Amino acid sequence: MCFYDQKTWGCGYWKWAGFRQQCPKEYRTGETCGLKLVYESTIVGAQCxxxxxxxxxxxxxxxxxxxxxxxxxxxxxxxxxxxxxxxxxxxxxxxxxxxxxxxxxxxxxxxxx
Structure with missing residues (x-):
């Protein structure tokens, strides 16, 4: 349950952006648990x-x-x-x-x- 930003275009295409917040399940520094959740979704106006x-x-x-x-x-x-x-x-x-x-x-x- 690590949180990432997400870019979304008007056509519906999306991709993961930067790492935002580490979940409490993973105690090692720099490691993630593998489950990606959206922290914030940014809508990009141009075409993908x-x-x-x-x-x-x-x-x-x-x-x-x-x-x-x-x-x-x-x-x-x-x-x-x-x-x-x-x-x-x-x-x-x-x-x-x-x-x-x-x-x-x-x-x-x-x-x-």
Missing amino acids: KVCDAIDKKKRKYQKKTNDMARWKDDPAQWANYETAEADAAKIYDEWTQLIAEHNEVTMVRRRRD
Whole structure:
């Protein structure tokens, strides 16, 4: 039952911040009992890092798909099209992974509330 600060963003994403207070169960200096409780939750107004990364991946994916649509019918751009197609698939996988990570953290938060 050691107490920590918590940062919470508007999207529901959260993370533990600094150690605040040691519980009476742990008598050794510098050690914690392992159970984290929220001492104070600070709401941060800006987007979280994961939301920023999701937005960047979304923009990159949209650019690649726009490039692919432009190069699709041009035989001179076939190599560029194939490269953009592979890049778009990779970006899409990273994008969905970030969304899943974000949803996992926010769902834990919603279940606790």
